[in-house]
Amino acid sequence: MTTWQLRRATAADVDAIMALETAIFENDAWSTEMMARDVADPGCYYLVAFAPDQPEHIVAYAGLQAAPRSPESDIQTIAVAEEARGGGLGRVLMLSLITEARKRGARETFLEVRADNPLAQHLYRSLGFEDLGVRRGYYQPDNVDAIVMRLPIPPADMAFTAAAAPVLVEPAAPTPAAPVQAEPAVAAPARELNRTDPQVHGIETSCDETGIGIVRGTTLLSNTIASSMDEHARYGGVVPEVAARAHLEEMVPAIHAAVAEAGIRLDEIDAIAVTNGPGLAGALMVGVGAAKSLSVALDVPIYAVNHLVGHVGADLLRGEDALEDAPLEYPTIALLVSGGHTSLLLVRDLVSDVELLGETIDDAAGEAFDKVARVLGLPYPGGPQIDRVAATGSPTAIRFPRGLSHQKDVAKHRYDFSFSGLKTSVARWVEQKQDAGETVPIDDVAASFREAVVDVLLTKAVAACTDLGVPRLLLGGGVIANQRLRQVARERTDAAGIALRIPPLSLCTDNGAMIAALGAQLIMAGHEPSTLDFGADSTLPVSLIQS
Amino acid sequence: MLLAIDTSAGTSVAVVDLIQGVLAERGVADTMRHAEVVGRLIRECLTEAAVPASALSGVVGGMGPGPFTGLRVGIAAARVFALGIARPLVPVVSHDAIAFGHYRTGHTGALLVVTDARRREVYWSAYSGADAASLPVRIGAPALAKPADLLDDGFVHAGLPRLDAATVSAGDLGMVAELGFAAGHPPAADDALYLRSPDVTVSTTGPKRVS
Numbered sequence: 001m002t003t004w005q006l007r008r009a010t011a012a013d014v015d016a017i018m019a020l021e022t023a024i025f026e027n028d029a030w031s032t033e034m035m036a037r038d039v040a041d042p043g044c045y046y047l048v049a050f051a052p053d054q055p056e057h058i059v060a061y062a063g064l065q066a067a068p069r070s071p072e073s074d075i076q077t078i079a080v081a082e083e084a085r086g087g088g089l090g091r092v093l094m095l096s097l098i099t100e101a102r103k104r105g106a107r108e109t110f111l112e113v114r115a116d117n118p119l120a121q122h123l124y125r126s127l128g129f130e131d132l133g134v135r136r137g138y139y140q141p142d143n144v145d146a147i148v149m150r151l152p153i154p155p156a157d158m159a160f161t162a163a164a165a166p167v168l169v170e171p172a173a174p175t176p177a178a179p180v181q182a183e184p185a186v187a188a189p190a191r192e193l194n195r196t197d198p199q200v201h202g203i204e205t206s207c208d209e210t211g212i213g214i215v216r217g218t219t220l221l222s223n224t225i226a227s228s229m230d231e232h233a234r235y236g237g238v239v240p241e242v243a244a245r246a247h248l249e250e251m252v253p254a255i256h257a258a259v260a261e262a263g264i265r266l267d268e269i270d271a272i273a274v275t276n277g278p279g280l281a282g283a284l285m286v287g288v289g290a291a292k293s294l295s296v297a298l299d300v301p302i303y304a305v306n307h308l309v310g311h312v313g314a315d316l317l318r319g320e321d322a323l324e325d326a327p328l329e330y331p332t333i334a335l336l337v338s339g340g341h342t343s344l345l346l347v348r349d350l351v352s353d354v355e356l357l358g359e360t361i362d363d364a365a366g367e368a369f370d371k372v373a374r375v376l377g378l379p380y381p382g383g384p385q386i387d388r389v390a391a392t393g394s395p396t397a398i399r400f401p402r403g404l405s406h407q408k409d410v411a412k413h414r415y416d417f418s419f420s421g422l423k424t425s426v427a428r429w430v431e432q433k434q435d436a437g438e439t440v441p442i443d444d445v446a447a448s449f450r451e452a453v454v455d456v457l458l459t460k461a462v463a464a465c466t467d468l469g470v471p472r473l474l475l476g477g478g479v480i481a482n483q484r485l486r487q488v489a490r491e492r493t494d495a496a497g498i499a500l501r502i503p504p505l506s507l508c509t510d511n512g513a514m515i516a517a518l519g520a521q522l523i524m525a526g527h528e529p530s531t532l533d534f535g536a537d538s539t540l541p542v543s544l545i546q547s
Numbered sequence: 548m549l550l551a552i553d554t555s556a557g558t559s560v561a562v563v564d565l566i567q568g569v570l571a572e573r574g575v576a577d578t579m580r581h582a583e584v585v586g587r588l589i590r591e592c593l594t595e596a597a598v599p600a601s602a603l604s605g606v607v608g609g610m611g612p613g614p615f616t617g618l619r620v621g622i623a624a625a626r627v628f629a630l631g632i633a634r635p636l637v638p639v640v641s642h643d644a645i646a647f648g649h650y651r652t653g654h655t656g657a658l659l660v661v662t663d664a665r666r667r668e669v670y671w672s673a674y675s676g677a678d679a680a681s682l683p684v685r686i687g688a689p690a691l692a693k694p695a696d697l698l699d700d701g702f703v704h705a706g707l708p709r710l711d712a713a714t715v716s717a718g719d720l721g722m723v724a725e726l727g728f729a730a731g732h733p734p735a736a737d738d739a740l741y742l743r744s745p746d747v748t749v750s751t752t753g754p755k756r757v758s
Binding site: 103239241242244245247248251252255256266267281282284285286287288289290291292293294295296297298299302532533534535536 | 554615
């Protein structure tokens, strides 16, 4: 199956939107001016969708007009490219717009749909839209009628189920003489936990991605990621409080979207899995609070799982139509590289035996990319920027230091990493050039810096495989998106006879599906659920797989 | 019947009913353990009130004001519980619950509710009294201030009887929602009342030089 990411459209997306608009609405496309005005209008809310590994390639868009405090709103447009149809993306976009309309205080939303487009009408009706009337010959020059539809929007957070129209439940109708005990809270016997192919809802909020994923056993059903990265860009790095606030706002829309994408009802979930560490404390707490509440609301067990081990679990997930390939074999070495972590693990068994071999003693690798990008005047996040600039540079132009690689360091820090000295070394090198009035060869600096990071990561990872006699290496974490890292990983593991595994990129960055996958593994292995008393632990050790 | 959750101070959870009043209420005063205790308190309240989640007609969330880390836990829990049982969320300003409790226990007339905002600051809300539905009438929006500002003669609500509160009762929060709905009052906005910007500074001087 395919996963998509959504983000708010900006002026920079108008061209891509118009390319789709003119291809799909051949005869009645909007003008670029109209589209640009709507996208820029704060009273409007436009979303674009893209595959996680192709953020530049917009495959769908949708727009809402909802002026603040107006009870009415309009779905302005929605279009999904041919290549992205049939996977529920249109529904997810519609749900996101409805959620936004509700957030803005709208009580109803309207749309017009071509009378000759039964598929679209079906989608809208399944979301609860009702027919209001017909506008004769609304679409010109084709002279096609428009059906006007209306959706009443419930006043607060309501569950939109995949098939049913939302039903407004009046809060707090007085219940005068109703004997409360008629329906005892604890009488229903606890459901037997499905340990064969449990449907698990994963919640991940350890850093700046609100990740909600749903799996059935090892089958990936949905993977929704809402990132607050744009909000951090102006600060040049993840700001914990900004991330935590975004988690609170994204949680309910992300759950809506994940459930809709999975095509299930929320009450069909067998269990909840949630990241309780390591990560940013305030961010983790949002996910932990939400997960526990959902667990009690749905009366399903909860599994508190380790974020880092979740990255390894990502490798187990398969799409519904995926060809079977070799399952993850143990033991394996795992190299996890992200903006928050740089860790080397020995995984003897995913659910019972994970050992930390080494980790960074200062900055994470992704952090070093961000900091060096800043030194080079490149925007945040630094990884993709450095990758882009490095394409034309020479990796051997400047020999930057490899942290903890000297003989004396290796004795004590054989599998540990250090990137702080490297970052300082790059900054000094650049400053010396600037002070001497010379031009800084940004592409060479980027390529040489990247080479130093990649070299030290893979030297140590391959050493771990060799030293411990484990001919398997698994990569995980957002920095795995770095092309040079993957290329060198392939070369070195090939040369050393090590089997290399890299999960799809959408499962390498932080996501809820990997957390759900680890939860499902724990359930299938017979592990008991967590109690409701666990906390968020920002420094949770990797050996603690379940809390 | 409503489930009410507030983490703007400690953690407080209750199940309330318009006619029967507070059916169950549990609280933990610790202001550092919201994420740890919120799930168990919800479960205990439902069990004690003998109310299945499906019998609730909504979930009340205390929107603060409150210091941010803890406040979010309760709002997230309330929103997600409402989603889980497919019922509406009813946002309530936490200070309204404090004022409601004070009027309920005999106070009359104007009132200034003050709570700790940490960092040597306080949150305040001003009320003129309780209305016919026993609900507090807020006349000064929740705001952030230095403690000394409230003592200043120039403070717009100077001289009001002052109530410094360290806890918020979810039972009172829930009853504010029940009575407010019955009286036809609109619910509060579904926005967390942090009343403070995130702690970040934007670098305006370009890349920092390494010393």
